Amino acid sequence: MLDAGYRYKDPDAAFPVFLHPESGEEYALARRETKTAAGYRGFAIDAGPDVTLEEDLARRDLTVNAMARDAKGKLIDPFNGRDDLAAGLLRHVTPAFAEDPVRLLRIARFAAKLGGYGFHVAHGTHRLMKRMATGTELAALQPSRIWQELRRALEEPQPWRFLQVLQRCGALAALLPELADALGDGVAHGSADTAAPLQALRCAAEAQLPPHWRLAALMGAVEVDIESLLRRLPVDKAAAQSVHLLRTQLPRYQALPTAPAAAWMAFLESARALRQPTAFDQLVTACRCAAPQVSAALPARLSAARSAAAGVDAHVLQAAGLQGAELGKALRQAREQALTSILADA
Numbered sequence: 001m002l003d004a005g006y007r008y009k010d011p012d013a014a015f016p017v018f019l020h021p022e023s024g025e026e027y028a029l030a031r032r033e034t035k036t037a038a039g040y041r042g043f044a045i046d047a048g049p050d051v052t053l054e055e056d057l058a059r060r061d062l063t064v065n066a067m068a069r070d071a072k073g074k075l076i077d078p079f080n081g082r083d084d085l086a087a088g089l090l091r092h093v094t095p096a097f098a099e100d101p102v103r104l105l106r107i108a109r110f111a112a113k114l115g116g117y118g119f120h121v122a123h124g125t126h127r128l129m130k131r132m133a134t135g136t137e138l139a140a141l142q143p144s145r146i147w148q149e150l151r152r153a154l155e156e157p158q159p160w161r162f163l164q165v166l167q168r169c170g171a172l173a174a175l176l177p178e179l180a181d182a183l184g185d186g187v188a189h190g191s192a193d194t195a196a197p198l199q200a201l202r203c204a205a206e207a208q209l210p211p212h213w214r215l216a217a218l219m220g221a222v223e224v225d226i227e228s229l230l231r232r233l234p235v236d237k238a239a240a241q242s243v244h245l246l247r248t249q250l251p252r253y254q255a256l257p258t259a260p261a262a263a264w265m266a267f268l269e270s271a272r273a274l275r276q277p278t279a280f281d282q283l284v285t286a287c288r289c290a291a292p293q294v295s296a297a298l299p300a301r302l303s304a305a306r307s308a309a310a311g312v313d314a315h316v317l318q319a320a321g322l323q324g325a326e327l328g329k330a331l332r333q334a335r336e337q338a339l340t341s342i343l344a345d346a
Contacts, residue, residue, distance in 0.1 A: 088117060
């Protein structure tokens with residue numbers, strides 16, 4: 001591979017992955033794995049020239065990922081992945097699936113990615129996942145890997161299915177116990193998913209919010225120790241900031257329908273509505289998802305309120321001779337007056 005111009009993706013990796021010299025596509029050598037210790041890193045890897053393609057396919061996690069084509073285009077499908085693809089089944093390839101706890105997270109993420117196409121976990125695989133959830137392998141998962149998979153799941157079309165799958169097999173209680181408690185037994189036993197956190201996450205995904213706001217909507221719908229959870233998971237800065245902002249602003253958002261104009265102005269200011277309108281819209285949407293019991297008309301009223309406040313021209317006040325603190329006070333009063341009119345019309 002090196003003589004042909006390919007280069008290592010990571011020279012220090014346990015097994016070699018090469019990058020195409022022109023396209024940058026990844027090429028991995030066929031390999032076999034032997035379990036040698038606990039955890040997802042406890043494998044001895046052999047990428048020797050005697051490893052067959054079928055042996056390599058046997059170490060894949062799901063049958064739909066265990067197919068290949070030869071140089072003539074002939075399908076090589078020793079585990080009936082094509083049938084499972086047609087049936088929308090996420091099925092493990094061999095019992096060796098249970099040797100790697102990361103595969104629980106991966107199959108949950110595939111459910112989030114492909115759930116919209118009707119894919120679901122096969123019954124036999126679900127039973128195997130339940131046995132894995134009661135074993136000791138999950139304890140070897142590092143918080144960074146859990147966050148990595150959760151973060152990727154938040155980007156998928158149906159991220160709530162990631163939590164749903166892990167809850168139903170019992171793994172979520174070991175990985176994210178705070179969320180498992182919030183989802184309750186109903187999700188675990190496969191009944192209708194009316195749990196508020198799942199509904200909030202679904203709402204945020206269907207509203208096309210970015211992943212960090214999806215996480216914020218999810219966290220806004222649960223009563224957990226957020227600080228402890230965010231410390232345990234190495235959540236990135238954008239996600240942590242969004243979660244904190246929503247948790248701070250959500251009570252104020254819920255109180256707005258009966259609040260005076262001054263409270264509306266305070267919410268607009270603290271949520272940076274005039275300085276960061278896009279982020280403000282995303283915050284309001286996340287609040288709507290986390291607190292669906294609040295008036296459905298509130299987001300539209302907030303949009304009108306922001307427009308009214310932004311429409312106050314500070315230059316007019318400056319032309320009247322106002323400066324400094326006096327200008328700020330007069331500007332706020334003018335904006336509150338504009339909000340009073342908007343709220344009265346509503």
